[in-house]
Amino acid sequence: SLPVVMADLSIGESAAATIITIPQIAATVVGIPLGVVLDRADSRRTVPAAAGVLFAAGLWSWQAGLSGSYLGLVLSRFLGGMPMIALWIAGTNAISSAFGPEWRATATSLFITGYPVGYALGQVTGPVIGDAFGWPATFPAYTFVLLCLGVVFAFVRRRVAFVDVASQPPRLADFRALLGNRGVWAICAASFLGYSLYMIFNSWLPSYLAGEIGISLAESGLVAALFPAVGIVSRPAGGWLSDAVFGRRRRPVLYLSFAGALVLGVAMGSLRTVALVVVGLALAGFFIQLPLGLLYQFVQEFVDQNVAGTAIGLVSVAGWLGSFVAPVVAGRLIAVSGAYATTFAFAVALAGAGLLAAWASDEPIGHP
Known part of the structure; x- marks a missing residue:
């Protein structure tokens, strides 16, 4: 929990809040440029690649937490925010393209619902992982799951015919x-x-x-x-x-x-x-x-x-x-x-x- 992190790193509430919000700040900074890049990329490659970068950021956060490095934790979390928004954009676009127009909004909304569901699961399982292995272990634990899901996505994506795909690369x-x-x-x-x-x-x-x-x-x-x-x-x-x-x-x-x-x-x-x-x-x-x-x-x-x-x-x-x-x-x-x-x-x-x-x-x- 956050009080444990604050005690281990000897930081106050403001510094702790930065650890929580820094991935969203990174996503806000790079979200639009990444959207432009992803319009030119193949989601079969970008999703597992982004998941891999996120897992690497999770490992960095783990090591920073174990060593008590606040700066390392902030920087690794900032790095993790970039592939996070890439997964968000590519995943939303892929789900939307996989369904016909009659159920496209329903499918996309179900995908977006993963955000509060994931938050709730993290609230429940995070303390369990922290008690067993220490709070830094939560970072590689969750990002490893995402890495596995990224590989599964690439495998499934090759076998699913998308209903709506771009006919040509984007132009100015x-x-x-x-x-x-x-x-x-x-x-x-x-x-x-x-x-x-x-x-x-x-x-x-x-x-x-x-x-x-x-x-x-x-x-x-x-x-x-x-x-x-x-x-x-x-x-x-x-x-x-x-x-x-x-x-x-x-x-x-x-x-x-x-x-x-x-x-x-x-x-x-x-x-x-x-x-x-x-x-x-x-x-x-x-x-x-x-x-x-x-x-x-x-x-x-x-x-x-x-x-x-x-x-x-x-x-x-x-x-x-x-x-x-x-x-x-x-x-x-x-x-x-x-x-x-x-x-x-x-x-x-x-x-x-x-x-x-x-x-x-x-x-x-x-x-x-």
């Missing part, structure tokens, strides 16, 4: 068309706003529950965990709703998500009983995470397949920027006002902006 005109597409930027805005909402609730919920509702800090952590856990259901549900209920239209899911977040942002500030707060959290987690898998499919439908990786990179970076910026702004609002009501007002404003982004996105030409 294709990238210009992508960057000039209003729909792409609207989806990037929706990603920024959606992940902002997600992280506002996810980062400030424990302290809000302990300070305002009167739940103990330990109990507040358990209650707050309900919010991301609901994403295991809601993220694939967003893709399924779009494909099966809304006839492959994507915007209704965005409207439903941001409208639900707006209503719940207004209501949450007035809830004072534990039972109502738990229900509100579950609903907020469901609505806010509803489009967080669908967005990665939606953006690809505005561009040619040969620049789909770049489009996924743009949406990914936009979402990560939102997840970094929003909690900081929310914390500043709380510090200045001394009240959590300002955070809920901020969430309502973000949800309202999300509705505008959904309106601006439109449905791509050729879709229902």
